[in-house]
Amino acid sequence: MIESLEKKTRCWNCGKESDRVASPTGGASPKDGDVSFCIYCSEFAIFDSSFVDGARKPSPIEKDILDRDPTVQRLKRLWAIRFSDGASEDAVEEWRSEGKGRDG
Numbered sequence: 577m578i579e580s581l582e583k584k585t586r587c588w589n590c591g592k593e594s595d596r597v598a599s600p601t602g603g604a605s606p607k608d609g610d611v612s613f614c615i616y617c618s619e620f621a622i623f624d625s626s627f628v629d630g631a632r633k634p635s636p637i638e639k640d641i642l643d644r645d646p647t648v649q650r651l652k653r654l655w656a657i658r659f660s661d662g663a664s665e666d667a668v669e670e671w672r673s674e675g676k677g678r679d680g
């Protein structure tokens with residue numbers, strides 16, 4: 577389920593803003609320290625309300641943990657398949673509308 581964020585976040589890597597979030601567990605609003613995955617560039621960030629952009633680049637230790645997580649690697653592979661032609665705004669909107677259709 578895709579939910580609106582109270583505050584937009586900006587990706588530290590590609591600079592794209594995000595005002596929506598989807599959680600695999602459903603219904604959970606992100607808290608500081610939660611992991612964020614950028615749908616546009618497939619980089620991870622850590623939600624952190626003390627940052628102007630609302631999220632920050634993972635520390636080297638956090639990145640190392642993410643790089644070793646099989647679920648994270650699976651998510652990156654799925655992203656690469658889904659957005660093999662590039663994660664343009666149109667492609668992301670199309671993906672979001674597919675999610676709406678599935679979730680009702």
Ligand SMILES: [Zn+2]
Binds near residue numbers: 587591592614616
């Ligand atoms: Zn990004």
